[in-house]
Amino acid sequence: MINTFQNKRLWKYILLAFAVIIASGSLFYTKYLVRNIAKAERTRAQLWALSIRQSLTSDDNDFLPYVLAVRDSSAVPAIVTDEKGDIITVRGLDTTKTFIELPSDMPAEAKTPKYDPQYFKDELEIMKSQHEPIIISLPGLGRGNNLIYYKDSALLSQLKLFPYVQLSVIAVFLTLAYSTFNSSRKSEQNQVWVGLAKETAHQLGTPISSLMAWIELLKDKFNAEEDPLVAEMENDVKRLEIVADRFSKIGSKPKLEEHSVYEVVNDFVNYFKIRVSANINFEVTGNKDLVAGLNIPLFDWVIENLLKNAVNAIEGKGSIRVDVSANKTRESIYIDVIDTGKGIPRSKFATVFQPGYTTRRRGWGLGLSLTKRIVENYHNGQVFVRDSELGKGTTFRIVLKKIRRNA
Incomplete structure (x- = not known):
């Protein structure tokens, strides 16, 4: 049977599955955009490389301005190296660290670098890690083929x-919203339960008082002071008083008093x-001298729930x-509390204390939660x-702090 807790x-x-689908869809679509933009940027880098070669080899002065315009509009952050x-x-790097080639015949003492060589080396390593180079021969820029390395634009990096x-912002927002709402x-x-519990205790007060009066009248009228049936009726009415007292204590801090745990x-158990x-x-077995702080009406409720279970x-x-x-x-x-019942699967050890969890058709699933x-x-x-152990029984354990009585 699927209970309320399992439904929740x-x-x-x-x-959670819908959230995963939405997150996956967002990541998939973003990666799709990233791939397309990356292809477009490589095309721009290739176009830039071709425009450089054309500007270096073209003798057509009328066509050259168009080539230069294409070159400048297609520029991406790039570094050109030899083989x-x-x-x-x-091209397109930090202008405060502009690359300036120092003359080789300059005296060593006068060679004050106007650029940061390490910066360009670091940028080159980043470019190598991101994309394969574009191989092209550029006349006047070294012998053999040249390698053009480029890196992702700021837009593409941000998009990645x-x-x-x-998703992080959404996750934080949803977590805060869920926590606040929950x-x-x-x-x-809790306010509804407390109000309902106190109202129940109040409503039970009048009929319980009437029942106590009727029992006293039965004793007097039929001389039934020692009648065991009347005594059991009286015990049950007193039990109803305890139940009403329990409900009246919900929502307030109960007073704990020192009691022998074994006796309570x-x-x-004798009543139950x-x-x-x-x-x-x-x-009932064990040490009779152990003392703890207990509120008997509430603690009896605990023992009752475990025994009923x-x-x-x-x-x-x-047994x-x-x-x-x-x-x-x-x-x-x-x-x-040790029984010889049907047992509980290990996977349900914590679940049995959740509100709404029950294996009974007519159960509310509140006993162990309370x-x-x-x-x-x-x-x-x-x-x-x-x-x-399934088929052999279950042991529930309550742990309380011991109180030492002064001798």
Whole structure:
């Protein structure tokens, strides 16, 4: 059965898939543009190289201005080298580092460089890494063939980076928007739940008081002070009082008092076990001297949810054992609820505490979620699936901080 939690997770995966498709489409289209612009720039570089050769070899003075116009309009950042790789001339680079060839017959002491040789070498390496050179013979610029290296224009370089910057900005924006929206939605939900819980507690108050009065009237009228049925009725009405008290405490910080963990657990198990199938055997074991800060109405709710979960997991006969112990340093108290039910897959150990997760047809999937919240938020403890094996059973563990009583 697909539950509410799984539906939400499915929608998250669908939205994530759409986001991946959009991001992939943006990257693909940008790369398509980059390829086309890169082809256009190489064509411009080739045209520039041909126009240089034509300007060096043409004797037609009428045609030369057109050649020079083509050369200047097609210029891209480029470096011309000879076959050995020595730089002959440059085009479209930093004008503050203009390439000036110093006369070879100039005295060494007068040779003050007017350019930065390393800059052009670095630029040449960048060009070599980006594109294959254009091989052409340029008369008057060295012997043999010349190599023209060029690099991406500023526009092309920016376009290559644009999709990553765009996606990063969108991702940050969506993350902030989702976090803000999610926080706001949870806050509204919490307010609704708190208001509903307190109103439920208020509405239960009047009929519970009436039931208590009717029980007292039954005792007096039929002299049933010792009647076990009336006593159990009274226990159930008191239980309703506790439930109403629980709901009234939702949304406020409960007061924790020192209690024996074993006694609190044992008292609730004794109440609970006579209200479920006789095919399930209950047992409480462990250290009776361990003390922790507890709010009994809320902590009973925790034990109730774990016991109900264990009962639902048992098909037919089985057993449930609650063991109270301490760790080696005796600073933490362990409460293990061990059942012989159908078990939980390891992949669901964390999922079972999510709101809406349930394997029952009529379940709301809130029991373990409330358990986690009560233990962690109100008792500063932990609750988790300690161990589980399909077909053999599950162990839930509660961890509480121990309180040392003064002797």
